[in-house]
Amino acid sequence: MVYLSxxxxxxxxxGLFVAxxxxxxWGDEARLSISGYDPVAYFTDGKPVPGxxxxxxxxxxxxxxxxxxxxRDLFVKDPDxxxxxxxxxCAMGVADAxxxxxxxxxxxxxxxxxxxxxxxxTHTTHVLDRWRQHAAENIKRADENWSTVEHQAEPMIVGQxxxxxxxxxxxxxxxxxxxxxxxxxxxxxxxxxxxxxxxxRAQIEQAAKNVxxxxxAAGAKASDIVLTRAYVTxxxxxxxxADVFARYLGPASTVAPVASLSAGPDFLVxxxxxxxxxxxxxxxxxxxx
Numbered sequence: 001m002v003y004l005s006x007x008x009x010x011x012x013x014x015g016l017f018v019a020x021x022x023x024x025x026w027g028d029e030a031r032l033s034i035s036g037y038d039p040v041a042y043f044t045d046g047k048p049v050p051g052x053x054x055x056x057x058x059x060x061x062x063x064x065x066x067x068x069x070x071x072r073d074l075f076v077k078d079p080d081x082x083x084x085x086x087x088x089x090c091a092m093g094v095a096d097a098x099x100x101x102x103x104x105x106x107x108x109x110x111x112x113x114x115x116x117x118x119x120x121x122t123h124t125t126h127v128l129d130r131w132r133q134h135a136a137e138n139i140k141r142a143d144e145n146w147s148t149v150e151h152q153a154e155p156m157i158v159g160q161x162x163x164x165x166x167x168x169x170x171x172x173x174x175x176x177x178x179x180x181x182x183x184x185x186x187x188x189x190x191x192x193x194x195x196x197x198x199x200x201r202a203q204i205e206q207a208a209k210n211v212x213x214x215x216x217a218a219g220a221k222a223s224d225i226v227l228t229r230a231y232v233t234x235x236x237x238x239x240x241x242a243d244v245f246a247r248y249l250g251p252a253s254t255v256a257p258v259a260s261l262s263a264g265p266d267f268l269v270x271x272x273x274x275x276x277x278x279x280x281x282x283x284x285x286x287x288x289x
Contacts, residue, residue: 040071095142102145162214185210208248220277
């Protein structure tokens with residue numbers, strides 16, 4: 001990944017960056033596919049395994065890493081079998097017909113599925129759950145969309161103050177516009193300390209403030225939000241404090257009860273948001289390489 005300087009905060013700088021990115025002038029190094037994880041391991045080990053820099057192979061303008069020489073050699077012999085579909089971009093993003101429209105998005109190596117001998121990856125495990133509900137339909141739609149989507153610009157990861165995992169991303173869509181996908185934000189302060197342990201109201205407020213800060217870093221604001229999702233460990237407690245959520249982000253589009261959150265046992269709510277920004281994008285972001 002290549003980080004953009006904080007100097008690139010104006011729309012003019014962003015326009016220059018996008019032009020360079022699309023023209024290929026950003027650099028000659030091939031992008032690192034699927035966050036450097038070994039695509040063969042999903043088939044042979046049945047789990048995500050980080051690849052190593054010493055076992056790298058360039059295919060389809062991307063660098064693929066492997067846990068060892070044996071996996072690399074298997075890939076070289078039959079890359080179409082082992083490579084994830086859609087060049088390793090999010091399978092749900094390529095299939096999207098509702099939120100953004102078809103687009104490239106980053107993936108979480110832990111969010112994977114093999115269907116009919118083919119590997120699919122998605123942006124988060126939450127997205128994977130939604131993708132699985134209509135997998136055949138999503139695969140059919142993504143297969144049809146890919147010939148167009150593969151020529152779209154790379155997704156850009158928004159940096160601080162957004163959480164690193166899951167990443168918040170600016171994606172390009174077919175109408176030439178851009179959308180901001182704010183990855184799940186939780187109740188932490190600027191020093192990453194838990195805020196409001198055991199207090200749903202306090203955690204909703206802090207997580208919502210973090211969503212707002214992340215939107216601002218991406219050149220958007222709360223009024224640009226078109227969809228929100230709240231994953232909560234106690235739906236009744238969330239409902240009793242929904243006014244706090246609405247004060248910062250508007251009414252929640254979806255509230256999904258979960259047994260626990262991946263961020264840890266101290267967290268009661270995680271908030272995702274999708275925005276259609278009307279202002280120039282901040283360049284506190286990086287292209288996903």
